[in-house]
Amino acid sequence: xxxxxxxxxxxxxxxxxxxxxxxxxxxxxxxxxxxxxxxxxxxxxxxxxxxxxxxxxxxxxxxxxxxxxxxxxxxxxxxxxxxxxxxxxxxxxxxxxxxxxxxxxxxxxxxxxxxxxxxxxxxxxx
Numbered sequence: 001x002x003x004x005x006x007x008x009x010x011x012x013x014x015x016x017x018x019x020x021x022x023x024x025x026x027x028x029x030x031x032x033x034x035x036x037x038x039x040x041x042x043x044x045x046x047x048x049x050x051x052x053x054x055x056x057x058x059x060x061x062x063x064x065x066x067x068x069x070x071x072x073x074x075x076x077x078x079x080x081x082x083x084x085x086x087x088x089x090x091x092x093x094x095x096x097x098x099x100x101x102x103x104x105x106x107x108x109x110x111x112x113x114x115x116x117x118x119x120x121x122x123x124x125x126x
Contacts, residue, residue: 011040011041011042012040013038013039013040013045014038014039014040014113014116015037015038016036016037016038016044016112016116017036017037018035018036018062018063018064018065019033019062019063020033020034020035020036020046020048020060020061020062020063021033021034021060021061021063022034022046022048022058022060022061022100023058023059024052024056024057024058024059025057025058025059025081026057028059031059031061032048032050033048034046034047034048034050034095035047035048036062037097039109039112039113039116040113041105041110041113042101042102042105043082043085043099043100043101044060044062044080044082044099044100044102045097045098045099045100046060046097046098046099046100047095047096047097048096049095051084051087051088051090051096051097051098052084052098053084053087054084054085054086054087055083055084056083056084057082057103058081058082058083058084058100059079059081060079060080060081060082060100061077061078061079061080062077062078062080062109063076063077064076064077064078064112078106078109079106080104080105080106080109081103082100082101082102082103083100083101083103084098084100084101085098085099085100085101086098086099087099
């Protein structure tokens with residue numbers, strides 16, 4: 001069951017589109033490619049051909065661009081662990097999505113979220 005209509009999120013989602021590789025934590029040699037579509041303080045949305053079932057523990061590698069690094073000492077590949085919180089319905093011709101709750105949130109992801117969130121607020125108040 002997909003509860004996408006109920007907003008039970010602890011923090012605001014912000015647009016965030018990056019290349020990602022992911023796979024089950026217990027199968028590190030079997031990775032799949034996709035992309036992120038949003039980011040929050042506690043998780044990330046992934047869109048890809050392969051999604052995993054609810055509560056699956058997955059490893060994630062987010063590929064950052066030079067523009068995202070903004071001269072910081074941030075890694076160009078951010079590695080995280082998470083648990084699948086929800087999965088969209090799989091429909092013909094539409095890439096499925098899954099929401100992943102971070103088990104460990106790196107300082108890089110926190111910095112990216114904070115910078116993008118502050119930028120969104122500044123644009124809203126302008």
